[in-house]
Amino acid sequence: MQDAILVTGGAGFIGSNFVLGWIGTPGSSVINLDLLTYAGNPANLSSLEGDARYLLTRGDICDAELVGSLLRKHQPRAIVHFAAESHVDRSIASPEAFIRTNVQGTFVLLEQAKIYWSGLGEADRRAFRFLHVSTDEVYGSLGEHDAAFSETTAYAPNSPYAASKAASDHLARAYHHTWGLPVLTTNCSNNYGPFQFPEKLIPLMILNALEGRPLPVYGDGRNVRDWLFVEDHCAAIRAVLRDGRIGETYNIGGNSERANIEVVTMICDLLDEMRPREAAVPRRNLITFVKDRPGHDRRYAIDARKLSRELGWQPAEQFASGLRKTVGWYLDHFSWVESVRTGAYLEWIKQNYTKRVAL
Ligand code: NAD
Ligand code: DAU
Numbered sequence: 001m002q003d004a005i006l007v008t009g010g011a012g013f014i015g016s017n018f019v020l021g022w023i024g025t026p027g028s029s030v031i032n033l034d035l036l037t038y039a040g041n042p043a044n045l046s047s048l049e050g051d052a053r054y055l056l057t058r059g060d061i062c063d064a065e066l067v068g069s070l071l072r073k074h075q076p077r078a079i080v081h082f083a084a085e086s087h088v089d090r091s092i093a094s095p096e097a098f099i100r101t102n103v104q105g106t107f108v109l110l111e112q113a114k115i116y117w118s119g120l121g122e123a124d125r126r127a128f129r130f131l132h133v134s135t136d137e138v139y140g141s142l143g144e145h146d147a148a149f150s151e152t153t154a155y156a157p158n159s160p161y162a163a164s165k166a167a168s169d170h171l172a173r174a175y176h177h178t179w180g181l182p183v184l185t186t187n188c189s190n191n192y193g194p195f196q197f198p199e200k201l202i203p204l205m206i207l208n209a210l211e212g213r214p215l216p217v218y219g220d221g222r223n224v225r226d227w228l229f230v231e232d233h234c235a236a237i238r239a240v241l242r243d244g245r246i247g248e249t250y251n252i253g254g255n256s257e258r259a260n261i262e263v264v265t266m267i268c269d270l271l272d273e274m275r276p277r278e279a280a281v282p283r284r285n286l287i288t289f290v291k292d293r294p295g296h297d298r299r300y301a302i303d304a305r306k307l308s309r310e311l312g313w314q315p316a317e318q319f320a321s322g323l324r325k326t327v328g329w330y331l332d333h334f335s336w337v338e339s340v341r342t343g344a345y346l347e348w349i350k351q352n353y354t355k356r357v358a359l
Helices: 014-025 040-048 064-072 088-093 098-117 122-127 159-179 202-209 228-244 262-273 305-311 318-334 336-342 343-353
Strands: 004-008 029-034 056-057 080-081 129-134 183-188 190-192 215-218 224-229 249-254 257-259 287-290
Touching: 004 064, 004 215, 014 029, 014 040, 014 228, 029 064, 040 056, 056 064, 064 098, 080 098, 080 122, 080 228, 088 098, 088 159, 088 262, 088 343, 098 129, 098 159, 129 159, 129 228, 159 183, 183 228, 190 228, 190 318, 202 215, 202 262, 202 318, 215 262, 224 228, 224 262, 224 318, 228 249, 228 305, 257 262, 262 318, 318 336
Parallel strands: 004 029, 004 080, 029 056, 080 129, 129 183, 183 249, 190 224, 215 287
Antiparallel strands: 224 257
16 A cells, blocks of 8 residues: 555544545555444444455454554554544443553553564654644643643643553653654544544434433533534644654644533534424433533633744634534434444443433
8 A cells, every 4th residue: 555554543533534534645555453342333434345445353452462563554744543442431431451551552552653663664664653642631631711721731630541641641751751752643533523432422412412311511510621523633643744843742722621511511402403403492402411520621722822932823713603513414414323323322322321310
């Protein structure tokens, strides 16, 4: 394959958006290493079926032999590492898989990347990049008036998910510092958009509201997240891969802080407009405040000025227009929704929400 990159977790939400965007670049090709867990869906990339520039390998990033052989065979010029267990509530229910994939898996990838990169010729060695995709959750929680997270904010992860991502960031940093592996790390805020698995706030609320089910808002609904449209995240990753300074970290955010209750209300109003209910009862009536997430981070906010200053990146999408597009996407892709709501999904919904009594 020509000018290949290795993407891990490319069948997940952000990974599949990234692969679809990347393949648009002439002459590029992608090897997608994905275990296809409950969160991975090859159908997200069905438009690439039969395309010689795309190869899906079902496998585990913890499998050193597999990772090493993929690198030797396809000689990628970069690794873009998305693969992870990504849902905070699942990390509270069952943390072990998060340690395995996010910590051990990232270690295996870094180690195999180091071996591969060390054996490259001078020009290829200089061009190679390992881009580690991480999260703003590693910085912990902000108070209402605190300054947004910058790249120098101290790490203070609060959930098992955040702690596992923080550990992986530290490993990525250490591989650069110790051996000079050309690592770049990005820490991004909450994404939304097409192909997001409906365990996360926005797609869960869209589908529950559409189907007239209760909308389970944790705690008082005043927790704040900084929302970024997924295509803007992918554009930022491309910019960092192309021009980012080796060994640096870059924060990525949408400048769109919203309280959860505000997001849920916007979804209700959009659906009332785009799919009016027969009885004309506003969907806001479905909002139900439920038992909070243990250790729930109050507020995230990202200072993305470094990325803007050094690489000229800015988010292109406004939250209101991005949310409208996202609601429209779920309405237009109901067969995709049906295909991901498997038995395992329904089991998780039961496990997470049955005990969350209304407040
Ligand atoms: P996701 O859960 O939708 O997808 C994860 C993908 O990784 C799936 O395709 C899954 O099959 C694959 N995977 C899981 N374990 C694997 C393993 N052991 N080996 C190979 N593949 C495996 O996740 P996402 O929301 O697309 O997030 C992607 C990355 O971006 C993660 O590293 C996450 O921490 C980070 N991130 C996510 C957000 C967000 O809002 N979703 C924000 C910032 C950073
Ligand atoms: O900040 C980046 C992170 O954003 C990523 O690293 C994670 O992978 C991603 O899942 C996301 O984490 P959050 O915990 O912020 O996302 P989630 O969609 O699970 O929840 C968003 C907010 O909504 C959070 O405050 C919890 C709340 N919530 C969530 C669900 C699923 C509810 O009130 N009700 C719900 O049913």
